[in-house]
Amino acid sequence: xxxxxxxxxxxxxxxxxxxxxxxxxxxxxxxxxxxxxxxxxxxxxxxxxxxxxxxxxxxxxxxxxxxxxxxxxxxxxxxxxxxxxxxxxxxxxxxxxxxxxxxxxxxxxxxxxxxxxxxxxxxxxxxxxxxxxxxxxxxxxxxxxxxxxxxxxxxxxxxxxxxxxxxxxxxxxxxxxxxxxxxxxxxxxxxxxxxxxxxxxxxxxxxxxxxxxxxxxxxxxxxxxxxxxxxxxxxxxxxxxxxxxxxxxxxxxxxxxxxxxxxxxxxxxxxxxxxxxxxxxxxxxxxxxxxxxxxxxxxxxxxxxxxxxxxxxxxxxxxxxxxxxxxxxxxxxxxxxxxxxxxxxxxxxxxxxxxxxxxxxxxxxxxxxxxxxxxxxxxxxxxxxxxxxxxxxxxxxxxxxxxxxxxxxxxxxxxxxxxxx
Numbered sequence: 001x002x003x004x005x006x007x008x009x010x011x012x013x014x015x016x017x018x019x020x021x022x023x024x025x026x027x028x029x030x031x032x033x034x035x036x037x038x039x040x041x042x043x044x045x046x047x048x049x050x051x052x053x054x055x056x057x058x059x060x061x062x063x064x065x066x067x068x069x070x071x072x073x074x075x076x077x078x079x080x081x082x083x084x085x086x087x088x089x090x091x092x093x094x095x096x097x098x099x100x101x102x103x104x105x106x107x108x109x110x111x112x113x114x115x116x117x118x119x120x121x122x123x124x125x126x127x128x129x130x131x132x133x134x135x136x137x138x139x140x141x142x143x144x145x146x147x148x149x150x151x152x153x154x155x156x157x158x159x160x161x162x163x164x165x166x167x168x169x170x171x172x173x174x175x176x177x178x179x180x181x182x183x184x185x186x187x188x189x190x191x192x193x194x195x196x197x198x199x200x201x202x203x204x205x206x207x208x209x210x211x212x213x214x215x216x217x218x219x220x221x222x223x224x225x226x227x228x229x230x231x232x233x234x235x236x237x238x239x240x241x242x243x244x245x246x247x248x249x250x251x252x253x254x255x256x257x258x259x260x261x262x263x264x265x266x267x268x269x270x271x272x273x274x275x276x277x278x279x280x281x282x283x284x285x286x287x288x289x290x291x292x293x294x295x296x297x298x299x300x301x302x303x304x305x306x307x308x309x310x311x312x313x314x315x316x317x318x319x320x321x322x323x324x325x326x327x328x329x330x331x332x333x334x335x336x337x338x339x340x341x342x343x344x345x346x347x348x349x350x351x352x353x354x355x356x357x358x359x360x361x362x363x364x365x366x367x368x369x370x371x372x373x374x375x376x377x378x379x380x381x382x383x384x385x386x387x388x389x390x391x392x393x394x395x396x397x398x399x400x401x402x403x404x405x406x407x408x409x410x411x412x413x414x415x416x417x418x419x420x421x
Contacts, residue, residue, distance in 0.1 A: 050078040053136055055116075055147035059129075063152050065120040065186075067097070070147055072114040072134050076106035084138025088116060091130045095119040104136075120151070125219045126186035127153030156185035157217060159256040159263040166229065169272040174204055174228040177267045181215055181256060182222045189217040189258055193225075196253035199243045200235070201269055204228035215256075227252075229269055286310045290325075303330045307346070318353040355382045364394055386411045390420065 052075035062068060076082050088100045097117040104112050118132065129148045136143040159181055166175025181191055194212040197203070205228070207213040217223055229252060235243075243249040251268045291306045307325025314320070325346045330336050348361035362375040376394035383389065390407035407420025 051076060051082070051143060052111075053134070053143045054145050055132070055134070057147060059148045059150075061150045061152060062120070065122050065124045065151055067117060067119050068149060070116045070118075070132070072116055072145075073111070074104060074106065074114070074136070075111040076108060079108050081105065081107045081110075082138060082141060084136050084141055086114060086134060086136050088114075088132070088134045090118060090132045093121050094130075116147075118149070120149070123220050124151050124186070125188060126151040151186060153187045154185045155187060155189065155258070155260045157181060157183040157189055157191070157258075157261065159254070159265060161254075161265045161267060163267065164265075165268050165270055167270050167272050168229075168231055173230045175230070175269050176226065176228050177252075178224055178226055179254060179256075179265075180222055180224045181217050183217045183219060186219050188219050191215045191217050192257050194255045194257070196248075196255075197229075198249040198251050198269070199246075200232055200240070200249045201229050201252065202232045204230060229267075231269070231271065286312050301330055301332055301335055303328050303335075305329070316353065319351075321348075321350045323348045356380065362397075364392070 052073060054073055056071045056073055060068060060070070072086070072088070074086070083105045084103075086102045086104060088096065090096065095118070097119060098115065102114055106112060116132065116134075124130075127150065129150045132147045132149060134145050159179065162178035162180070166177055168175045179193070181193075183189055192212060192214055193207075195207060197211070215223055215225070247268070250270070251266050253266045254264070256263045287308065287310045289306070289308050291304060293302065293304045294300075295302045305325065305327040306329075307323060309321075309323040309325075311319060311321045323346070327344050327346060329344070346362060348359070348363075350359045350361075351357065356379070358377065358379045360377050363373065364376050364378050365373050374394045374396040376392065378392045378394075380388055380390045387408070387410040390405065390409070392405040393402070394404070395402045405420050407418055409418030
């Protein structure tokens with residue numbers, strides 16, 4: 001060794017290689033110490049590590065939802081005591097039986113066992129791993145560990161059809177049926193629904209891939225699909241005649257399948273021959289309500305009118321129409337003191353069919369011979385295409401007098417005539 005502060009090792013005359021050796025030794029010592037300290041925070045599950053933080057059962061599969069039990073183990077193998085807080089959590093809807101947070105203080109070599117009991121909901125999906133997590137927080141200390149819990153997967157689904165036959169006619173060209181996929185199992189299913197469509201039929205809205213589609217069927221749920229079919233109109237006559245009379249030509253076969261299960265069903269389309277007996281250009285609207293408010297934007301007193309009305313259709317072109325309303329009802333109570341029930345209440349009921357009509361109401365005329373109006377009844381009946389009888393009875397509400405009219409009319413060649421009393 002020289003006296004100027006530098007030093008040499010035999011075989012290293014300039015001392016440069018010796019300095020490299022010392023630096024390498026220092027780096028090895030520093031790295032070893034760093035790794036040892038880091039083991040406290042990395043959560044290694046080796047029982048010989050400085051901190052053991054683990055679930056005794058890391059993976060659990062249960063046959064059915066219910067209650068499961070596990071143990072969280074903490075061991076301090078370090079030469080220093082540790083203190084911290086343990087927090088435990090799990091999936092949403094899972095209920096922990098007992099506290100989910102605890103404080104620990106472990107001396108060197110100390111250990112702690114924390115029981116963990118979890119209640120699993122009955123609608124938990126099977127075949128999926130759920131995480132139960134635990135975290136350890138302390139001063140300059142953090143660690144975590146997980147346990148994985150799953151429910152045994154159980155496949156149990158079925159297919160139902162709303163009907164086995166649909167009817168098609170000129171008036172109702174589309175036949176409708178429903179396909180319901182029921183899943184009473186605990187696992188989500190991807191069901192392939194395939195169709196075998198008869199040559200005389202077509203879908204109103206074809207499936208995405210024309211002959212099949214995939215249905216995402218949730219666990220413990222069902223899915224209903226609606227389809228409409230009709231008879232094809234684009235076939236050549238020869239092709240149509242060749243397909244007539246074949247059962248498969250007028251039916252739809254359906255197969256629902258997964259790798260573990262398969263179900264089959266079919267729907268037949270039956271054509272109906274329809275004839276028009278009586279084409280009635282009318283619609284049935286049994287109950288309607290109408291309210292009208294007046295003078296909202298003027299200085300006059302505000303009032304309203306309201307009525308209910310409707311029409312009911314029956315077989316053989318019979319129908320009943322009605323109307324009941326109250327008119328000119330003021331919002332100011334003082335203006336309603338002198339209400340006239342006859343003037344403000346309106347009502348009407350009318351029955352008619354192809355040969356008769358009966359009309360009851362409060363605003364009717366008695367007939368052709370005089371102009372008496374009021375409440376009463378008007379009616380006529382056709383004896384045949386050329387002869388009709390009439391009968392009207394009316395009472396005037398103010399004069400209280402009653403008028404009536406009975407008449408008879410018809411056609412003779414191109415001349416119409418009518419007489420009455």
